[in-house]
Amino acid sequence: MAYRVLSTKKLQPNQKLYLLNAGLSVIEADFIGIQYKPFEINNTADNLIFTSQNGFKGFLQHIASGVFAGSNVFCVGEKTKSFIERHGFKVVEVANDAESLAIIITEKYATERFMFFSGSIRKETLPDTLTKAGVAFTETQVYDTVLTPHKIETKLNGILFFSPSGVESYLKENTITDEACFCIGQTTANALTGVTDKVVVAHKPSIENVIVQVRNYWSHRNNE
Structure with a gap:
């Protein structure tokens, strides 16, 4: 069974493909908007x-x-x-x-x-x-x-967060239990304090590095 991850920001086609090529199932939606x-x-x-x-x-x-x-x-x-x-x-x-x-x-x-x-x-x-x-x-x-929450009905294994606002928006309609959370930086990770300890922070503040951490996370588990 493929691990299923949610990106709280719509990805570029090449970014999404990088996850799909790792055997992951990907859901994506914009949880914040900009005006x-x-x-x-x-x-x-x-x-x-x-x-x-x-x-x-x-x-x-x-x-x-x-x-x-x-x-x-x-x-x-x-x-x-x-x-x-x-x-x-x-x-x-x-x-x-x-x-x-x-x-x-x-x-x-x-x-x-x-x-x-x-x-x-x-x-x-x-x-x-x-x-x-x-x-x-x-x-x-x-x-x-602008927060644009979405209710996610599907069981997730991981969630990609790119801002504290994205975390706030996600939590308005959803809860986090045992999902691995991948954050673009420490400030975003701090927004999950008291919510979950299952947090992976990107080494560099970029979408690409968040995706790399996601791939590495499940690659290691598949090899165990």
Whole structure:
């Protein structure tokens, strides 16, 4: 019998195929949605912070070309870095998670001014760390995270989570018992604290690495 996994985010065809080729049965659905929102900026800064591709996409929706030309970008995740650089921006620092990025900023750039472009649901880690260190920054929300729960009737062996919001959305209609949970990062894994101890965290914050962990998990069990 094939192990059955649920991705709480719809995968690209090649990503899904990588799981199918490992003999896994795959269910997928988007458990969160994104709505970009208009915003106003009263001043600018030389340094911009993005903790997700959604934050950068929301920024692009309402920023005139050239307004922030020459600004330095600080971001979370290599995928986000590549996406930002394809749009002509210079990424000077990248980290695996918001906490690590905040530490880099406070240790190396504490006297600089920053603009943080965020979503409506985000952890306090980065702004709290910057505030405590006295780093000057403003925050602008550029998108809303909308929970879109789905009731899953099928028995699952594993669940793929890509954000704390995805965990929250899943738990609105479902419970977790003995399923293995694969998380894109520690912040997402922390959202499962008190829910389950059966958690595997990706070595890098990317969808691809989550998928690698899923394959490795059941490959080891099949070989036991």
